[in-house]
Amino acid sequence: MGNSWRWSLILGMVCMVLGMGLSQQIRLVSLLNNTTRVQQGRILTFLVTRTVEQNQILENQVTNLRTRIHTLPPSRVTPAAEKLAVADRMAGLTSVVGPGVEVTLHDATKPSYPGEPPIYQLVHDQYVLHVVALLSAAGATAISIDGQRYVSTTSIFCAGPTIRINGINYGSPYVVLAVGPPQALLTALADDPDVQGWSQLVSISYRAENHLKVMGYRGQVQFNDARPAKI
Amino acid sequence: MWIVVVGLLAGIVIGLAFPIIVPLAFAQYLSIALLAALDTVFGGARAGLEGKFVPATFVTGLLTNAVLAGLLTYIGNKLGVPLYYAALFAFGYRIFQNLGTIRHLLVDRWIKSRSKLHQSSL
Numbered sequence: 001m002g003n004s005w006r007w008s009l010i011l012g013m014v015c016m017v018l019g020m021g022l023s024q025q026i027r028l029v030s031l032l033n034n035t036t037r038v039q040q041g042r043i044l045t046f047l048v049t050r051t052v053e054q055n056q057i058l059e060n061q062v063t064n065l066r067t068r069i070h071t072l073p074p075s076r077v078t079p080a081a082e083k084l085a086v087a088d089r090m091a092g093l094t095s096v097v098g099p100g101v102e103v104t105l106h107d108a109t110k111p112s113y114p115g116e117p118p119i120y121q122l123v124h125d126q127y128v129l130h131v132v133a134l135l136s137a138a139g140a141t142a143i144s145i146d147g148q149r150y151v152s153t154t155s156i157f158c159a160g161p162t163i164r165i166n167g168i169n170y171g172s173p174y175v176v177l178a179v180g181p182p183q184a185l186l187t188a189l190a191d192d193p194d195v196q197g198w199s200q201l202v203s204i205s206y207r208a209e210n211h212l213k214v215m216g217y218r219g220q221v222q223f224n225d226a227r228p229a230k231i
Numbered sequence: 232m233w234i235v236v237v238g239l240l241a242g243i244v245i246g247l248a249f250p251i252i253v254p255l256a257f258a259q260y261l262s263i264a265l266l267a268a269l270d271t272v273f274g275g276a277r278a279g280l281e282g283k284f285v286p287a288t289f290v291t292g293l294l295t296n297a298v299l300a301g302l303l304t305y306i307g308n309k310l311g312v313p314l315y316y317a318a319l320f321a322f323g324y325r326i327f328q329n330l331g332t333i334r335h336l337l338v339d340r341w342i343k344s345r346s347k348l349h350q351s352s353l
Contacts, residue, residue, distance in 0.1 A: 007286035012238035014290050018268050019242020024253050025261050031252055 092151040093216045096142045100179040100212040101186055103131055106203040107172040120201045123172050125158040127198050128165075131176055131189070132156065138188035140180035142214040146170045149217035166219050182208035259308075260301040263318050267300035268293050270322040273329035280336040 069077060088094050105128060108121035132143055132150055143150040148166045155166065162169040178185055189195055189206050198204060253261055271293040278284040300318045307314025 007290075008234045010290050011286055012234035014293055015235050015238030016242035016245070018265075018272070018293070019239040019244075020246035020249075021242075021261060021265050021268065023243045023246030024249070025258070025265055027247070027252050028255070028258050028261070032255070032258070 088216075091217070091221075092142065092149045093221075095213060095216045096179055097211065097213045098142075098179040099182050099208070099210050100140065100142075100177065100214075101135070101182055101189070101206050102209050102212065103135070103176040103178070103189065103204070103206040105131065105172070105174045105176070106205075108202045122161065123163070123174060123202050125156055125163050127202070127204075128163060128174055128176065129156050130192075130194055131204075134188045134192055134195070135176065135178040135180065135185055138180065138184045140178035140185060142179040144177045144214045146174055147215055148219075149215055151217045151221075153221065166217075177212050177214050179212055179214050259315065260304055263304050263315060263322075264297040264301040266319065266322045266326075267296035270325050270329070271296050273326050273333065277329045277332050277336070280333060280340075 069081075085094075089096075105123045107123055112118070112121055128145060132145065135143055136150075145156065145165050148154070148168065148170075151166075153166075155164070157164050159169050162171045163174065164170075186206065186208055195204060271289065274292065275284060275289040278289070300322070303318055304315045307317075
């Protein structure tokens with residue numbers, strides 16, 4: 001009796017150790033899973049913080065350069081500044097105001113037809129490109145898409161479910177603002193067969209505005225390969 | 232039998248309530264030691280059903296299996312040979328074999344008890 005009692009006690013203790021090991025292992029594994037997720041979050045946070053810091057550094061550089069320009073003698077600065085102001089406006093680097101139209105392209109909100117491919121429900125890059133080209137051809141002098149000014153280096157390209165404009169991804173809805181003769185712009189949109197067709201699939205709406213503000217281009221302008229040609 | 236359940240539950244509660252968790256470096260050894268222990272547990276259950284359960288054999292088997300499995304994994308890591316997988320395979324195989332035997336024994340016992348019931352009712 002004494003012997004078997006002792007053995008069952010040992011058995012119980014061994015089982016206790018086993019249970020401890022089991023629960024510890026389960027806790028460890030769940031901890032491991034959590035830490036990887038936390039680490040991913042940390043990496044993303046780090047990337048964002050670093051980008052914000054870099055932005056700050058670049059903005060400081062800009063401010064420094066501006067103050068340096070102010071310290072230069074006006075006789076040297078003024079003619080250049082005047083030329084630059086004109087060039088800035090032509091290049092789309094300054095914000096402009098005026099009458100124009102606002103075009104909104106929205107992914108389809110209606111339920112899809114039976115057998116309709118989902119790809120028909122999305123606003124595609126060529127829709128936006130076409131609208132921009134139409135407005136430009138109809139006499140718009142300043143165009144922006146989702147706040148990105150349309151300039152000489154602007155690209156509008158498909159990036160999965162989003163559209164990359166000036167290197168930044170945007171999702172539906174896409175708001176195109178164009179400063180120009182409102183009636184001509186509206187007619188160009190209304191008469192275009194492509195816009196008419198796409199309006200059946202996705203939502204495309206446009207209206208004239210008396211007072212539109214189109215932001216200037218704020219991204220980088222770098223011509224690494226293109227150099228001015230000698231005339 | 233009850234002491235097994237009580238011990239296991241107590242261990243789980245202690246392990247959950249313990250303020251610290253086993254260091255990360257031990258995770259692999261702990262897992263293989265646990266597998267070895269589980270193998271012994273199933274072996275013990277089978278021996279119990281066969282009426283051949285000896286506590287001393289069970290306890291020593293459990294401890295030596297767990298320790299040796301951890302040790303082999305450690306040596307394998309040092310040698311660059313994944314002995315971990317060998318242990319994983321061996322213990323996993325044995326667990327399933329023991330499970331099969333346990334099932335056989337239980338089904339046999341059930342059938343016997345039913346036939347006995349049938350005879351007594353006749």
